[in-house]
Amino acid sequence: MPSLTIDGREVSVPKGTTVIQAAEKMGVFIPRYCYHPGLSVAGNCRICLVEVENLPKLQVACNLPVTEGMVVHTGSEQAEDGRRAVLEFLLANHPLDCPVCDQSGECDLQNFYMNFGLYDPRFREQKVKKQKAVQLGPHVMLDQERCILCSRCVRFTDEITKTGEIGIFQRGDRAKIGVYPGTELENPYSANVVDICPVGALTERAFRFKARVWYLSSAQTVCNGCSQGCNMDMHYVLDRPHLNEGARVVRVKPRYNPDVNQWWLCDEGRYGLEWIDKARLQEVRGPGDTANADTNSGKATWEQALGAISKSLAEWKAEDVGARIGVIASAKLTNEELFLIREIFRDALGAQVSAWVPEDPGTCDEFLVKADKNPNTRGATLLNLTSPDAPEAERIVDEALAGNIDLLWVFGYDLVEGFGEQKVRELGEKLKLFVYSGTNENPTQALAHWGLPSAAYVEKDGTFVNHHGRVQRIGRVFSPLGDSREDWRILLELGGLLGLQLDWRDPQEIFLGLADAETAFAGMSYGTIGDQGVEVACTKPTEGVTAPW
Amino acid sequence: MAVKAVQRRELTFWEKLYIPQIICGLKITSTHFFRNLFLHTAHLLGRLKNVPASVTIQYPEERRPLMSRYRSRHRLTLREDNSPRCVGCMLCETVCPARCITIVPGEHPDPDVEKYPIRFDIDLGMCVYCGYCVEVCPEDAIRMDTGILDLAAYSREAMRLDIHELMGPKLRKPISDCSLEFPHICASADGEMKGGWDSVPRSKGS
Numbered sequence: 001m002p003s004l005t006i007d008g009r010e011v012s013v014p015k016g017t018t019v020i021q022a023a024e025k026m027g028v029f030i031p032r033y034c035y036h037p038g039l040s041v042a043g044n045c046r047i048c049l050v051e052v053e054n055l056p057k058l059q060v061a062c063n064l065p066v067t068e069g070m071v072v073h074t075g076s077e078q079a080e081d082g083r084r085a086v087l088e089f090l091l092a093n094h095p096l097d098c099p100v101c102d103q104s105g106e107c108d109l110q111n112f113y114m115n116f117g118l119y120d121p122r123f124r125e126q127k128v129k130k131q132k133a134v135q136l137g138p139h140v141m142l143d144q145e146r147c148i149l150c151s152r153c154v155r156f157t158d159e160i161t162k163t164g165e166i167g168i169f170q171r172g173d174r175a176k177i178g179v180y181p182g183t184e185l186e187n188p189y190s191a192n193v194v195d196i197c198p199v200g201a202l203t204e205r206a207f208r209f210k211a212r213v214w215y216l217s218s219a220q221t222v223c224n225g226c227s228q229g230c231n232m233d234m235h236y237v238l239d240r241p242h243l244n245e246g247a248r249v250v251r252v253k254p255r256y257n258p259d260v261n262q263w264w265l266c267d268e269g270r271y272g273l274e275w276i277d278k279a280r281l282q283e284v285r286g287p288g289d290t291a292n293a294d295t296n297s298g299k300a301t302w303e304q305a306l307g308a309i310s311k312s313l314a315e316w317k318a319e320d321v322g323a324r325i326g327v328i329a330s331a332k333l334t335n336e337e338l339f340l341i342r343e344i345f346r347d348a349l350g351a352q353v354s355a356w357v358p359e360d361p362g363t364c365d366e367f368l369v370k371a372d373k374n375p376n377t378r379g380a381t382l383l384n385l386t387s388p389d390a391p392e393a394e395r396i397v398d399e400a401l402a403g404n405i406d407l408l409w410v411f412g413y414d415l416v417e418g419f420g421e422q423k424v425r426e427l428g429e430k431l432k433l434f435v436y437s438g439t440n441e442n443p444t445q446a447l448a449h450w451g452l453p454s455a456a457y458v459e460k461d462g463t464f465v466n467h468h469g470r471v472q473r474i475g476r477v478f479s480p481l482g483d484s485r486e487d488w489r490i491l492l493e494l495g496g497l498l499g500l501q502l503d504w505r506d507p508q509e510i511f512l513g514l515a516d517a518e519t520a521f522a523g524m525s526y527g528t529i530g531d532q533g534v535e536v537a538c539t540k541p542t543e544g545v546t547a548p549w
Numbered sequence: 550m551a552v553k554a555v556q557r558r559e560l561t562f563w564e565k566l567y568i569p570q571i572i573c574g575l576k577i578t579s580t581h582f583f584r585n586l587f588l589h590t591a592h593l594l595g596r597l598k599n600v601p602a603s604v605t606i607q608y609p610e611e612r613r614p615l616m617s618r619y620r621s622r623h624r625l626t627l628r629e630d631n632s633p634r635c636v637g638c639m640l641c642e643t644v645c646p647a648r649c650i651t652i653v654p655g656e657h658p659d660p661d662v663e664k665y666p667i668r669f670d671i672d673l674g675m676c677v678y679c680g681y682c683v684e685v686c687p688e689d690a691i692r693m694d695t696g697i698l699d700l701a702a703y704s705r706e707a708m709r710l711d712i713h714e715l716m717g718p719k720l721r722k723p724i725s726d727c728s729l730e731f732p733h734i735c736a737s738a739d740g741e742m743k744g745g746w747d748s749v750p751r752s753k754g755s
Binding site: 131208209212 | 636637638639640643651652653654655656660661662663664668687688
């Protein structure tokens with residue numbers, strides 16, 4: 001463990017650590033363009049120059065292993081001068097089209113110029129003209145003039161995706177990045193090159209000209225695209241609806257979590273969020289004026305809907321024929337909601353509850369994309385709502401068709417897709433009460449007696465358990481759209497109407513109740529989960545697939 | 550409320566007589582009347598131009614000259630091909646303290662220009678005429694030099710200038726025929742996109 005001094009403070013780091021990593025550990029930020037902790041060291045941008053005592057010249061911090069007794073100055077005049085000169089060279093051929101650049105506002109060229117550049121430009125020559133607005137692939141645009149040739153994107157495609165589409169061509173001031181002839185940047189992780197690009201050379205096509213970055217608000221959340229549960233920051237805009245055609249979610253960026261997704265996010269998760277703002281179910285739909293109508297043609301209020309549903313449920317409960325109630329929950333619900341469903345429907349009403357909906361496995365790979373496209377299958381399993389502790393959804397549907405179930409509540413799952421429209425239409429006619437609660441318009445909702453709009457997962461607080469058994473908080477990004485309500489709120493209210501003793505008020509308290517009831521979650525709270533998540537007590541991977549790191 | 554008693558001056562004997570004071574007042578009024586009548590007639594005949602008459606400005610036929618830095622209604626400046634100079638950077642929208650500017654940018658066919666405004670609205674009902682938008686513009690694309698001061702409308706909607714009125718300051722709503730050729734969101738086409746880059750004569754080959 002060599003110890004060194006950085007800016008007057010001593011620190012001991014493992015052997016082989018570089019100065020930039022040691023400084024990072026101490027909270028000292030050394031400017032960098034080409035250095036990225038997830039990629040190999042290239043050492044070509046030279047912006048991370050630091051002064052090291054007893055060495056004749058400035059050194060690059062990203063490629064300098066620490067030695068015992070090393071004394072480093074990161075902010076000395078000599079180091080700043082060196083960096084300023086490097087920045088001047090990097091900006092020599094930069095087009096300075098910040099006003100029209102999508103990176104503007106989160107660009108390291110802008111940041112470092114304002115931090116320690118601030119020189120008077122001396123470049124009077126003609127700038128080298130290169131290609132602008134080059135389409136590299138389905139998700140990425142390239143502006144060769146803005147590129148500073150840090151080669152992060154090249155190393156990303158070489159080392160992380162191992163597809164190697166991007167390369168640096170030509171030499172000298174004509175050097176430019178591009179894709180190899182005949183190829184396109186279309187690997188499943190292609191948009192990550194935009195995140196790691198420190199300047200505006202690589203930008204997202206989906207975000208192109210949509211908004212300026214300073215209009216965006218950001219909130220931490222977790223991807224619900226598959227059971228990996230990658231951590232991400234959701235960037236949204238609420239006060240300028242003319243941007244982005246009124247949609248609130250503008251883009252997402254991966255959030256670093258060493259145990260889940262490191263710095264990366266797959267394109268499938270990144271661009272699979274349109275449903276949050278499009279074709280949402282926004283109003284309560286009920287049987288309308290005619291009682292016991294089979295379709296939910298009329299508009300209703302939450303009070304009407306929950307009053308009618310709880311009345312029916314109470315009747316069944318009074319007759320003590322609980323098994324005639326079926327609930328098809330979803331592995332897209334949070335642990336808190338699944339726990340409430342279990343408490344209310346299975347334990348208090350004696351219903352058949354399942355969160356086990358067989359689905360065709362989706363695309364998967366060995367890195368981040370998992371075949372199970374539900375974010376919380378593991379949580380449902382831990383709560384005994386999937387195989388082998390609970391019946392399969394198909395059995396509940398079959399029993400309902402056979403007349404053994406009178407009431408069916410479906411949470412978010414599109415039955416029409418799984419069982420065909422004929423069967424669901426039959427269900428609507430046969431069942432005495434058929435409730436659908438979900439986020440978006442779909443055929444099942446149209447055939448149910450009550451269609452309840454529920455909040456999307458970014459509109460509510462809660463936790464998911466990823467495939468590896470990591471409990472992660474999803475966090476609330478913005479408030480529910482229209483009349484929709486969070487599923488936990490619907491369930492709590494229903495529990496209250498049924499006269500159950502549920503003395504929780506919000507997901508945080510429900511989770512504490514859950515932690516008390518389930519050994520796998522014992523001792524956990526939102527405080528201990530934090531923003532990086534914790535592993536459940538007994539880790540038993542469902543698929544036997546572990547992360548490659 | 551506190552009351553402050555003001556000591557009024559006692560009227561003198563002459564003032565109390567009333568009629569002489571009326572005559573004094575009429576004398577002042579008629580002096581001005583006949584002086585102006587004489588001077589205006591003389592001005593009409595081209596005489597005594599160096600002696601000023603009354604200073605009333607006959608608005609709207611006659612208007613006061615505006616200072617060159619006066620901030621009047623906005624306009625969008627044009628390129629040679631009559632497309633807007635604006636590159637849709639949204640700095641004016643960002644800096645606007647009244648939040649009266651609405652811009653939706655689009656892709657310009659010339660990759661060196663990159664962006665242009667598909668929609669550019671200024672809500673004059675909200676504008677505070679601070680001129681920050683003019684100051685912040687990197688392209689000199691917006692100016693407040695039209696000299697138009699009489700901004701009145703019968704509805705809030707009519708106070709909302711769209712790209713047509715901003716590019717042609719003489720235009721007022723309702724605009725029946727849109728003559729702009731580049732693609733833009735057009736009120737006369739029910740808010741649909743109108744125009745196309747094919748019909749815009751490009752001043753330089755790109």
